[in-house]
Amino acid sequence: MNESELDIEKKSKRIYWIDHARGFIMIWLVITMFLPTWLREGPFRFFLDHPENEKFTHIMNLFDVGAPAFIVLMGILMPLSFLKRKERDGVKKAVTHIAIRYGVILILGLIGVYIVQGTLFKIVNGMPVICWDALPTLGLVGLIALPFLWLEPKIRAIVASLMLLFYQIMLNIGGWRDYAIVSVHGGILGTIFGFSVIMIYSTCLGEFLLINKDYSEIQKYKFYLIIGVISFIGGLLIALIPEWYQNKRQVTLSYILISLGTSVLISFFFIALDKKMQRPIFGLDSYGKSPFIIYILAVVIEFLIADIIGYEIDLFIGILMMIVITAIALVLDKYGKIIKL
Numbered sequence: 001m002n003e004s005e006l007d008i009e010k011k012s013k014r015i016y017w018i019d020h021a022r023g024f025i026m027i028w029l030v031i032t033m034f035l036p037t038w039l040r041e042g043p044f045r046f047f048l049d050h051p052e053n054e055k056f057t058h059i060m061n062l063f064d065v066g067a068p069a070f071i072v073l074m075g076i077l078m079p080l081s082f083l084k085r086k087e088r089d090g091v092k093k094a095v096t097h098i099a100i101r102y103g104v105i106l107i108l109g110l111i112g113v114y115i116v117q118g119t120l121f122k123i124v125n126g127m128p129v130i131c132w133d134a135l136p137t138l139g140l141v142g143l144i145a146l147p148f149l150w151l152e153p154k155i156r157a158i159v160a161s162l163m164l165l166f167y168q169i170m171l172n173i174g175g176w177r178d179y180a181i182v183s184v185h186g187g188i189l190g191t192i193f194g195f196s197v198i199m200i201y202s203t204c205l206g207e208f209l210l211i212n213k214d215y216s217e218i219q220k221y222k223f224y225l226i227i228g229v230i231s232f233i234g235g236l237l238i239a240l241i242p243e244w245y246q247n248k249r250q251v252t253l254s255y256i257l258i259s260l261g262t263s264v265l266i267s268f269f270f271i272a273l274d275k276k277m278q279r280p281i282f283g284l285d286s287y288g289k290s291p292f293i294i295y296i297l298a299v300v301i302e303f304l305i306a307d308i309i310g311y312e313i314d315l316f317i318g319i320l321m322m323i324v325i326t327a328i329a330l331v332l333d334k335y336g337k338i339i340k341l
Contacts, residue, residue: 015210017274018073020281021267023288025070030287030298030325032063034318050248055181058245060255067134067185068198068259069266070291071141075202078142080210082149098146105292106139112299116307124182132184135296137191141199144192153204160200167193168253172243177250186251194251198260205264225268232261283326286333294329301325 032040032048040048050064051057078098086094113131114120120131148156167189170176180186186194205227209220235257239246246254273281287294301321305311313321 015077016278016280016285017267017270018077019288020274020284021270021288022070022073022291023281023284023286024266024270025066025073026287026291026294027284029066029295030322032066033298033302034313034321036313036315036318039315054247054249057247058239060246060248060258062262064248064255065259065262065266067137068195068256069263071138071195071198072202072205072260072263072267074138074142075145075199076206076209078145078199078203079149079207082146083211095146099143102139102142102146104139106136106143108296109133109135109137109139112296116303125178127179127182129179129183130188132187132191134185135299136188137185137195138292140188140191141196144196145199145203148200149203153207156200157204160197163193164197164253164256167251168244171250171252180250184249186249190251194256198256198263201260221268221271224264224271228261228264228268230261231257232265235259235261283330286329287326290329290332293332294325297328298325 035048045051046061046063048063049061051059051061082094082098085097089097110120112135113133116133117131122129122131148159151159167176170189170193171180176189180190183190185191205224208215209224212220215223235246235254238244238257239252239254244252244254246252246258248255298321301324302313305313305317305321311317
């Protein structure tokens with residue numbers, strides 16, 4: 001990255017559309033976490049749950065885009081956050097800050113996995129499998145993307161594309177599909193070669209949108225929209241190739257491209273909304289400022305109710321928990337307690 005491309009303001013200005021988009025994703029995840037199963041079936045399943053037979057299905061639901069959409073927003077902010085801290089504190093402290101931040105998320109995620117599954121390593125169908133879940137994924141993608149910030153965006157995108165292509169080939173002929181099926185989010189391999197690619201692509205988009213000074217704002221957003229459309233359509237076309245089908249559990253190449261395109265298109269709505277309103281949006285803003293804490297809190301509460309207490313979450317308890325989590329998000333926002341991890 002070229003440091004002269006960015007004039008760092010003394011006061012950090014929040015990017016509302018990112019807060020709003022993150023808030024939307026977090027509200028969506030919290031709602032689906034506490035909705036009774038019967039409400040997530042039928043025609044609503046496309047929006048509120050993974051497809052049936054998710055291990056082997058050749059389709060994906062909009063709900064499958066939740067984690068990738070969050071990763072896209074993380075990646076867009078990463079270059080700007082790193083550059084600001086590098087200008088203020090130096091390269092070493094900037095690297096250390098990001099490494100610790102995502103390292104803590106990874107460790108917390110692995111602790112959560114251990115508590116729920118009772119182990120971090122198991123043998124399934126004769127295969128050694130590292131136990132995995134969403135939170136470790138969010139931590140590891142940040143650590144993997146960090147060294148890529150020293151590459152030019154075009155080179156960064158090319159290397160990431162080769163990683164994704166390699167992963168798809170290994171799914172097809174290297175036996176990695178079986179590993180992904182018995183794990184979650186494709187397991188650690190799906191995170192390294194799939195979800196991390198979304199993070200790396202997004203750092204390229206973030207550097208272009210938030211740092212680059214060679215294009216006007218309108219030109220930047222047009223390019224951003226075009227990337228979203230190309231990724232979405234390209235993913236759909238690639239999914240027509242036998243064995244290259246869209247599947248979230250396996251983290252296939254087509255799934256990654258469709259998720260990236262969908263995430264960009266959804267976030268573009270919030271960009272347009274922000275240009276019209278240019279101010280915080282009650283609720284969305286609060287959820288979007290401390291997303292990791294909100295997510296961890298929701299996971300812990302759901303685990304206590306469903307696994308420790310053993311109570312099947314019904315509609316009343318689900319709504320009550322949504323109200324509690326929303327109240328916490330609003331209080332944190334009101335008193336300026338933004339917890340980024």
